[in-house]
Amino acid sequence: MRLSSIPISAWVGIAGITLALFCAIFAPWIAPFGERDVVGDIWLPMGGDFLLGTDNLGRDLLSRLIFGARTTIFVALAATVISFSLGMLLSFTAAVTGGFIDQLFSRFNDLMMAIPTLIFALVVLAVLPQQLWILILVMAVLDSTRVFRIGRAVALDVAVMEFVEAARLRGEGTRWIIFREILPNTLSPLLAEFGLRFAFSILFLSTLSFLGLGIQPPAADWGGMVKDNKDGIIFGISAALVPGGAIAGLAICVNLVVDWLMKRTSSLKGGRGDA
Amino acid sequence: MAALGPESGPALTTGTVAGGESLPQTGTLSGTAALPAAGKVTGTFWRRFTLRRPLAALIIQRLGLSVGLLFAVSLMIFGGVEALPGDFATTYLGQSATPQAVENIRKDLGLDRPLTERYVTWLSGAVKGDFGKSWASKNSVSEQIGKRLGNSLFLAFFAAIVSVPLAVALGMLAVQYRNRLPDKIINVVSLAAISLPEFFVGYLLILFFAVQLGVATFPATVYDSMGFGERLSAIALPVATLVLVVLAHMMRMTRAAILNVMSSAYVETAELKGLGAFRIIAKHAAPNAVAPVINVIALNLAYLVVGVVVVEVVFVYPGMGQYMVDAVTVRDMPVVQACGLIFAAFYIFLNMAADILAILANPRLRHPR
Numbered sequence: 138m139r140l141s142s143i144p145i146s147a148w149v150g151i152a153g154i155t156l157a158l159f160c161a162i163f164a165p166w167i168a169p170f171g172e173r174d175v176v177g178d179i180w181l182p183m184g185g186d187f188l189l190g191t192d193n194l195g196r197d198l199l200s201r202l203i204f205g206a207r208t209t210i211f212v213a214l215a216a217t218v219i220s221f222s223l224g225m226l227l228s229f230t231a232a233v234t235g236g237f238i239d240q241l242f243s244r245f246n247d248l249m250m251a252i253p254t255l256i257f258a259l260v261v262l263a264v265l266p267q268q269l270w271i272l273i274l275v276m277a278v279l280d281s282t283r284v285f286r287i288g289r290a291v292a293l294d295v296a297v298m299e300f301v302e303a304a305r306l307r308g309e310g311t312r313w314i315i316f317r318e319i320l321p322n323t324l325s326p327l328l329a330e331f332g333l334r335f336a337f338s339i340l341f342l343s344t345l346s347f348l349g350l351g352i353q354p355p356a357a358d359w360g361g362m363v364k365d366n367k368d369g370i371i372f373g374i375s376a377a378l379v380p381g382g383a384i385a386g387l388a389i390c391v392n393l394v395v396d397w398l399m400k401r402t403s404s405l406k407g408g409r410g411d412a
Numbered sequence: 413m414a415a416l417g418p419e420s421g422p423a424l425t426t427g428t429v430a431g432g433e434s435l436p437q438t439g440t441l442s443g444t445a446a447l448p449a450a451g452k453v454t455g456t457f458w459r460r461f462t463l464r465r466p467l468a469a470l471i472i473q474r475l476g477l478s479v480g481l482l483f484a485v486s487l488m489i490f491g492g493v494e495a496l497p498g499d500f501a502t503t504y505l506g507q508s509a510t511p512q513a514v515e516n517i518r519k520d521l522g523l524d525r526p527l528t529e530r531y532v533t534w535l536s537g538a539v540k541g542d543f544g545k546s547w548a549s550k551n552s553v554s555e556q557i558g559k560r561l562g563n564s565l566f567l568a569f570f571a572a573i574v575s576v577p578l579a580v581a582l583g584m585l586a587v588q589y590r591n592r593l594p595d596k597i598i599n600v601v602s603l604a605a606i607s608l609p610e611f612f613v614g615y616l617l618i619l620f621f622a623v624q625l626g627v628a629t630f631p632a633t634v635y636d637s638m639g640f641g642e643r644l645s646a647i648a649l650p651v652a653t654l655v656l657v658v659l660a661h662m663m664r665m666t667r668a669a670i671l672n673v674m675s676s677a678y679v680e681t682a683e684l685k686g687l688g689a690f691r692i693i694a695k696h697a698a699p700n701a702v703a704p705v706i707n708v709i710a711l712n713l714a715y716l717v718v719g720v721v722v723v724e725v726v727f728v729y730p731g732m733g734q735y736m737v738d739a740v741t742v743r744d745m746p747v748v749q750a751c752g753l754i755f756a757a758f759y760i761f762l763n764m765a766a767d768i769l770a771i772l773a774n775p776r777l778r779h780p781r
Contacts, residue, residue, distance in 0.1 A: 146600075248488065251481050251763075252756045253718040256736075260489055260752040263740040340609050344722055347611050348737050363611055367726075370615050371630065373623045381612035388607035396603060 147397035153390030160206040168200040173355050180366075180374045189379055193365050198379055205357040205380060210387075212273055212352065213338040219277035220338075221331060224284025229315045231285075232292035243289065249282045255344065262350045272351060276341060280334055287330050291323045298322075332395035336388045343384045359384045471768055478764040485756045486538070489749050490531050521547060534749070543750035548742050553750050556735060561754065563634060564724070564731035567647055568716050571654035575716075576709055579659050583666030583705075587674060598663070605660035610719060614653045614726035621649060631728035650727045657719055662712040669704035673697050703773040710766030717758045 143151075160167065169188075170176050174196060181191040189198040231242040249257075257279055265271050295301065296319060304318050345351035346360030354361060362380035369376050462469040518524050537544060543553035586595045622630040632646045673679065674697055682692045721733030728734070732751055739747035 248481070248484050251485055251760055252488070252752070253714070253759050255718050255721060256752050256755045256759075259721075259736060259740050260748055263743050263745065263748045336607060340607070343609050344611070347609075348722070348725060349741055350737075360609075363615070367611075367615065370618055371623065373619065375619060377615055378612070378619065381609065381615060385604075385608045385612050388609075389604050392603055392607050 144397055146393045150390040150393030150397070153386060154394065157206050157210060157387050157390070160203045161210045162207075164203050164207045168197075168203040170197040170200040172196075172201060172204040172357050174200075180369050180372075180376055190376055192362065192376055193369065198362075198376060201357040201362060202359070202380060202383060205359045205362055206383070208352055208356055208358040209339060209342060209360070209384075212269070212276075212358075213335060213342050216273050216276035216280060216342070217331065217335045217338045219273065220280035220334065221284055221327075223277065224281035225288045225320075225327070226315075227281070228285045228288030229292050229319055230311070232289050232296050233311055233314055233319065242285070246282050246285050249279075250286070254279050254341070258341075258345060259348075259350070262345070267350075267353055269352065272342075272345070276338060276345075280338065280341075284330070284334065288323070288327065291326055292319050295319050295322050329395050329398040332391055332398060336391040336395065339384060339388050339391070467771070470771055474764055474768055474771075478760050481760055482757055485760070486535055486753055487531075489752045489756070490534060491527070494527055538750070538753060544746045546739070546744055546747050548739070548744040548747075553746050556747075557732065557750060557754065560730060560732045560735050563729065564720050564733065566643070567650055567654070567723070567729065567731060568713075568720055570644075570647065570651045571658065571716055572713055574651065575655040575659050575662060575712075578655070579662035579712075580666055580705065580709075582659075582663045583670060586663070586667045587670045590671070598667075602660035602664050605656060606664070608657070610653060610657050610722040611726050613656050614650070614723060617649050617652055618727075633728060634730065647729070650723050650729055653723050653726070654716060654719055657723075658712050658716050661715065662708060665708040665712070666705055669708055670697070670701050672704065673701045676700075700774075703770045706769045706773060707766045710762050710769065714759045714762040714766075717755060717762070721755075 175194055176197050177187060177191050177195050179191060179193055179195045181187055181195075183190045187197050187199065189202065192198050192201060227242055231239040252260075258275060261275055262272075265275070301314060301318050304314055309317075342351055342358075343360030343363070346358050347364050349364060352358040352361055354365070359380040363377045363384075366374070366377035366380075458469075523530075534544065541554055543557065545551065546553050546556070582598060586598045589595045617628075618630050621628040628649045629646055630649065632650050634643050634646050638646070679692060679696055682696050687696075720731060721737065723729070724731040724733035725737055732754065736748060736751035736755075738744075739751065
């Protein structure tokens with residue numbers, strides 16, 4: 138793969154993701170103020186000492202945005218990684234084993250998917266204590282149903298290939314077949330799916346935080362920041378739109394990269410390339 | 413359809429249209445997973461019925477499957493929630509509650525009865541439309557839901573009326589100008605629109621239309637004494653938000669569905685035969701594209717039902733979504749469970765409708781095996 142073959146839209150996406158990651162990793166060093174420090178009046182306009190103004194409690198918006206990148210990206214990434222590990226492991230097991238296990242997993246997955254994700258999350262979070270790892274786990278489990286669906290479809294395609302049969306006849310165990318035969322051959326489509334699920338996780342986490350059920354204050358997180366500043370909107374104060382824009386920007390960047398990855402996979406397969 | 417059609421038609425997978433889209437879809441109602449939903453019918457009679465009336469049999473099967481699914485979902489919403497750790501009474505009173513107070517409130521809420529008994533009472537009540545009393549306000553849940561469900565449906569209905577024709581038209585436009593400038597513009601804009609969270613779109617619209625231009629109202633409160641026209645102007649912004657959110661998804665899926673048909677071999681054959689573009693679309697492509705497009709629309713309507721939740725919170729609109737979110741924050745379980753069940757029911761039945769309409773539109777799906 139040559140660098141020049143990457144389209145401009147994908148470069149924009151990669152640049153955006155890199156910027157967000159940079160903010161997330163080096164947050165304490167590049168943020169002008171602390172995450173929870175009250176530094177000025179409430180809802181100061183942009184410019185002057187505070188590049189993006191201040192929020193509803195007089196905290197610097199830019200600093201909170203930078204720290205928020207850390208929380209948002211970490212939680213979304215953790216949820217996506219767990220959901221992928223879980224979904225792929227179960228789906229590959231189902232596809233390779235077949236029979237009763239496959240039926241059991243698939244029907245249970247269907248049942249989970251019969252409830253809309255947000256509604257399911259609301260019901261579950263109403264009961265569980267509000268803790269970060271529980272939030273990550275709930276997001277991961279709910280998302281893994283989608284991964285399971287795709288993973289099983291992709292793995293079923295590969296599982297009937299000759300080389301898998303050869304491995305079986307060679308006497309390899311299920312674990313070998315999953316990790317050494319099927320996984321390498323399904324990585325490319327699943328990579329694009331990973332990006333898609335990551336973008337979805339960012340939006341989902343932000344939505345939950347916005348509803349007051351995600352990350353709890355005073356920790357900074359983009360969805361929660363929108364919630365904190367939403368009352369300013371009526372007075373024409375756009376502080377709530379800044380973190381909202383950050384969420385949208387990051388999600389767009391991820392989607393741009395995914396779009397390019399998907400096109401690349403479909404052209405590798407020799408498809409007709411439109412659609 | 414021939415009445416005594418062959419039992420062994422081509423094995424088709426129903427349902428899934430949108431390749432690579434991220435919209436939540438239930439696969440439950442599609443595919444080969446037909447549980448023996450109408451199992452109480454004796455084998456021979458049911459068999460004869462399937463042979464004589466394949467269509468009716470399939471629809472009955474799907475209906476039965478949905479009801480079964482809904483039952484399983486109710487079990488999950490009730491039983492699953494009970495199985496999770498966390499004691500309501502303690503959360504309710506706070507950490508410093510005396511054991512006696514906790515005991516009292518448990519008795520008060522009926523939590524001291526065994527799980528199965530409570531589930532049966534709850535379910536039999538729910539079937540009759542009675543969801544019990546709210547823990548927080550002690551009001552009847554059904555009464556509240558009755559009012560708010562109407563409001564939510566009002567919102568979703570108008571969003572659907574605007575977005576469906578627009579999405580189909582834009583999708584066809586994109587296909588018509590495939591890989592040319594209009595298609596590329598639509599593609600980039602819709603990709604961006606998919607990535608926008610609902611609340612961001614909502615607040616953007618509020619800031620622009622309600623605060624700066626002053627042409628729309630915020631918050632979008634509606635009350636009983638409001639006239640129809642007033643109501644419409646109150647929900648203008650929430651509807652616009654919902655439309656923007658759903659439109660991009662629906663348009664992209666429509667485009668993919670139509671392109672899928674347009675790139676198939678028989679359309680190529682028709683092209684090579686020298687048929688005109690209009691004739692190809694009207695005679696060859698359209699009948700085959702109807703099923704996937706209907707499917708896309710139904711799936712997005714199901715998505716709309718859920719999208720209502722966030723939009724209602726943003727616009728302070730008195731609907732089901734806001735009711736549920738408020739109940740979740742105070743852990744008012746009867747309300748949460750009732751709302752969850754109703755949302756899930758809408759979702760399941762819209763998916764079922766998509767499935768049945770797809771079967772009606774495409775005769776090949778009537779013989780799954």
